Amino acid sequence: MISDYIFMSDSVPNKASRRFYSFSIIVFLIVFALGLSASYAWQLQQTKVKRTHAVSVAQSYAYQLKQVLDHNLSANYTLAALVHEFGGFTRWFPPVAQSLHRIYPEVNNFALSPGGIVKQVYPTKGNERAIGFNQLMDIEQGTEAWLAMKQQKTILSGPLDLVQGGKGLIARYPIMLEDRDEGPEQFWGFSSVVIRIDSLLKSTHQIGLSEQGFAYSLQRVDTNEPLLIVEDKAEQINDPVSINLSFPGVKWRLDIAPADGWIPTYMLVTYLLASFVLALLVARFAFMALRLREQKQMLTHLLSEKTKYANQSDYRLSSTLQAIPDPLIELDADGVVLEVRLPNDETDLQAFFVSGEHFSTHLPESAAQILELVFSEAGQSQTNSYRGALFSLLLSEGRTLWFEVSAVYRPFSEEVSTGHFIVLLRDISQRQEAEQQQRIAATAFETQDGILISDRQNRIIRVNKAFQKLTGYTENEVLGQTPAILQSGRHSPEFYQDMFADLRQKGAWEGEVWNRRKDGEIYPEWLSISTVHDLQGQVSHFVATFKDISERKASERKIQQLHYYDSLTRLANRTLLLEEMNDLLQNNGLQQSQAAILFIDLDHFKDINDVWGHSIGDQLLQKVATRLSDTTRTKDIVARFGGDEFLVMLEPADVSANPDRMAYRASQVAGKLLRSLERPFTINSVDYQMAASFGIALFDDQCNDPLDVIKQAELAMYEAKSAGRSSFCFYQQGMQERVLERVQLESDLRHALENEELVVYVQPQWDAQKRMIGAEGLLRWLHPERGMVSPGVFIPLAEESRLILPIGDWVLRQACRWLSKWHKEQQMAGFVLSVNVSAVQFAQEGFVQQVESILNEYQTPPSALQLELTESMLAHDQQDIISKMEALKALGLLISLDDFGTGYSSLSYLHRLPIDQLKIDQSFVANIEKGTKNASLAESIISLGHNLGMEVIAEGVETSAQFDWLKQQGCDLFQGFGLARPMTIEDLILLYRSAD
Known part of the structure; x- marks a missing residue:
């Protein structure tokens, strides 16, 4: 049947027909196999999409279920907090539970169970059988009740049979009360929340899974055998997707899968039929293609003979054009590029002139405008030509090429008025670069820096205007002189000998030099000298450039002061202290030694600023700085950290013989500084009483980051403040956690x-x-x-x-x-x-x-x-x-x-x-x-x-x-x-x- 359908023509010779038939059958089998393979891949993709959708649906329902359960279980903490607050007194329970029932409608009942025995239940109606129920002694619920009491946390039990009837979940929270005799906390009992499974599922709309065509099963899986909570069409679940849910003390799993399977049977039949039809059509097209191929071969032989002569002519023309060293471009009268011929070293131009496109499409606007002018002049001139225009192109690697344009306009024939442009682009980049360098050199010579050029005997032959302005000498006054005319006398002969030794060996020298102006003023300058060699490699000239750095030297001194010292107290600042600490750590300054950081914060200093003003506050900070400096040793570093905070780094001490030596000294210094700051400060005949809190952190060569040590000292300072202020405290592990908890609170x-x-x-x-x-x-x-x-x-x-x-x-x-x-x-x-x-x-x-x-x-x-x-x-x-x-x-x-x-x-x-x-x-x-x-x-x-x-x-x-x-x-x-x-x-x- 297949052969009858595919092969209908009887005009083809028998031998060729048999070959065509065989080839078409092979094509049919290959295409059919490929169709089946593609169908299989598509089925896998569809199954993946459906599983992804199923995962999304399952996650959505799981999230909704968890949200509802977590919301209702939180009622336990409210009941427990009230029992704890009232010391076990529970008369408030009925009205509170009634209020909670409005907030948590899914909860079947709330209960309080002193000693594990249910004493109070709300609502009482329908739950009378729960009163008196001993949760710790019950066979079904006792184990998890004991577990909740021992672990002192909420345990969600279920599914289980409720004593008041039906299936449900129970969340118990153990309540511990403080002993009035200040003994350890004692177990008081449980606060419990009971949620019926049918109410829970109704509130989370689990029936929506069935409406979307899913079979599902929800089970508790942390037990030896999974416990079924709810299911629908579970027998139709095949290769389901599973979502795990965690609740207090238990784990659940939700399995879902489409009720009619991931891929319906009718789809498989459809894919098979489509593959068969497609293979049949492709085999038919293959047969027809073979017939056409025979006819084309005959035509090709005839055309090849006619084009042989034309190719020979094109070859001669192409050889002539290739001999031209410049790019050659042919355009029609409208400016569309017809052909581009480029030398081997100009292939980068291919991106700017693309055949079949207008010449301006890829050119910069400036270059396009110049070529537009060239074509206009060439078309209107008597000679139909134009040359001499220049334009530049920026290549992708950042290189710029300059071209000189020559254009000629020629008609296609005498009978046709329209013609084409022949454009020759000559690369003049090297010429432009040379001219540019000359302009740059002339401009650079007249910069703000002084320039001096001398011959091989070091006689000055040329200076620029900046030289004359900086030194006070005119060009005529220094021509023929040596640079020694500028010497200040501050440098020894050995200094200049070393300078010329570097010039001979390295060909250049630069550094800071003191020179003298014409009026006798001595000033610092930054001098750079380079040697120029002739074609034989001998020194022909010396080129020296220099600039006056008097202002820079003054700025450096000012910056040094601002960078390392506090402008108000004149103490070292944070930057200097950190550099000193880094120097100790990096240069083994703490080998077998310890150092200490004291973090000092003035207590209630803000009140002084608010009451007496910032002027008094600044004067107090200055006096505090003076007193800290006077009370510490010379090698101790006192720094202002910022605001009313100061740091003192004590001189390192050898602790190889006595590990507590540094800690003892730090405590002594802290006590001494505390007593020093407690003495009144007198400003304008008024006494001001100050106090401070100290934090102390020790560090040795095991420390990696100085900022960590400062942070530890700061935490210790906050601990001292918490302890009552006006004291000091050593850093201990755990302080940071307490500070973080306080910040969160x-x-x-x-x-x-x-x-x-x-x-x-x-x-x-x-x-x-x-x-x-x-x-x-x-x-x-x-x-x-x-x-x-x-x-x-x-x-x-x-x-x-x-x-x-x-x-x-x-x-x-x-x-x-x-x-x-x-x-x-x-x-x-x-x-x-x-x-x-x-x-x-x-x-x-x-x-x-x-x-x-x-x-x-x-x-x-x-x-x-x-x-x-x-x-x-x-x-x-x-x-x-x-x-x-x-x-x-x-x-x-x-x-x-x-x-x-x-x-x-x-x-x-x-x-x-x-x-x-x-x-x-x-x-x-x-x-x-x-x-x-x-x-x-x-x-x-x-x-x-x-x-x-x-x-x-x-x-x-x-x-x-x-x-x-x-x-x-x-x-x-x-x-x-x-x-x-x-x-x-x-x-x-x-x-x-x-x-x-």
Whole structure:
């Protein structure tokens, strides 16, 4: 059948036909095989594309599943943080769990399990069977519950049968509470989140895989045998793509594959049929091509005879043209290039003149314009020719060629008016280069540098204008003289002998020389001398160039001073210190020795600049620099690192006999410098007290980078500041990690307000009849990853970074907003809310105006707001503090003095402060009922406060005995865990209204 289809002509002789038939069958088989191969390759490509799409779909669903699970599991940390915050107290659980259930709708229920036994579940309806369930003793769940408790981290269990029915997942988080006797943390129990598998899959739209034609299977694979979570058409999964998912303590795997396979069967049949048809068509075309080939061979023989004579003529013409040494170009009347003939050494021109294209296509615009003018003149002149125009071309390797153009216009024949141009390009690059060099030499001779040319006897034969200007001599005055006329007398004869020895051996000399002008002035110059040789290789001339470097020498001295020394203190700067350290390390200056770097930072120097101005600050820095230099040894290097930071590198000491020698000396020097800086500095009859914090880092020949040592000393300095300032600290491993953690915490704190992570809790305050009369606002930070961050950690950080200013403003606004709302209700009209004010916040110049503005904004009764100030802030500008307190009192606010007795106590000014309330610090309340010294102190504070007309409140009241004792002594108000723990504002309102 194939032969009948392919071969239809019977006009071909039998012998040739049989040959054509055989060849066509071979073509058919080859093309058919190639078609099958291409089809197979295409199938592989399609399978790869489909697998890539399947991976994308699987990753998308896996990511959605992980996002949903991670989001819902985070509820565990909130429950655990609240249990930890309230010391194991869980009455808050139902309302909190109800709020969490709105945030995490996929969660079936939340649970708290003290000791591993489920005690509280929300929602209770439908989950009654879970109450009393012992997670640690259960056969199915006990192992993973014990594992979570031992590892103290979240473990996601499941899939498993829930006691309340159905299949689900359980995430348990072990809660550890601090021992009140300061022992190790103890296991309290679990916070648990239960998620039903059907709810989870519904929320992540897993059914979408089936709608897209995929069969899938989701399994837990970290167990001995995989546990099936969900599947659809799993029996149709063939060669699936797999995505692994990691959750707390477990691993899942999602397998998916198209339900009808990667390549459908009907496609395979289609590829086979297409390959067959294509092979049939190509075989037919091959047969026809062979027939045409026979006919062409006959025509070719006839044409070859006719063209033989023409080729001989072309050969003679080509030989003639090749004998011409210049490029020859033929163009038609419109400027299109017809032919280009180039010598072997001018092949680079091929890129500029391309046959079949207009001559200007690849030429620079300037060259194209010149050739356009040449063709115009040649076409219009009587001789139909033009020559003499010049143009240049820049080659790819940066070489420039210059050409002189000769053009002739000739008609094609007498009968045809149109013709063509014959263009000859003569390379004149060498001639142009020579002319250019002459111009350059003439221009270069008259430069700003002085030039002197002398003959072989060193007699001056020519000078330029710059020489005359620099030396003061005219050309006529020096012609025939030797350069010795310029000698200053500062150089010895040996200096000039060495100069001429270099000229004879090397042919050149350059260096710095002192010469004399005509008026007798001696000046430094940079002199370069070169020798010129004749054709026999003998010296014929000397060429000397020189420039006055007086200004450069002065600039070098100034740059040296600026580069290595601080302009304010005249101490070495950072660059000089680093070079000295590098010199020690690179030149074995620390072999069997150690050196030390002291990093010194002046404490609170910014306050001096802010209060007294930068002029006083600069004078203090100069005096500090002087005192540091006077206190250290001559070979010690004192440097200013920048701002109010100084560095001292101690002279290296041999530690081969005593390894602690350098550390001991560094500590002695640091102590000496500390004592030196503690002495007052007197400026304009005013004494200024300074203090500094020191960081010390030791280094030896094992050190690679001096900057690492300085960084270590800086970290140690920050450690000294954290320890209380005005001290020194040696660098130790681990400091950098603590600094990085502190930096990260500060970065997170900067976003805490905008991310709504800060919350104000309140702790009720009670009178002697245990009636709630007010509360204290307490700032809390619920970090999304760290959980509840202690105020003792982030409040000092906020004060140092001055983030306390926006945070304090936010707390004041929260308090005023609440008070404004409460005092519209009769029931809470007399309620007083206390807000802590930081020393940084209180020190603001416009703090009083800020408080007044917030009160007016929220229409808050001033008598309902009480500001709590710490006693330690009174150690600063007392007059400013008193004036601000009086201004706040004038607004109608209440003022409480917090932590009384722990700070800067002074009865000489206490009676002057407009204080409404004294707060007894909780450290004095501990063990107060046992008659300790704390009891005497507390009794004295109560008596002192009443005598000064102040209200007295005790904080930290944790037992009934403490309450009764304080009440007996006449204490007015009480606050502490024994009465009520800190709570949310909603819980406070409920508690207040229920008490009424």
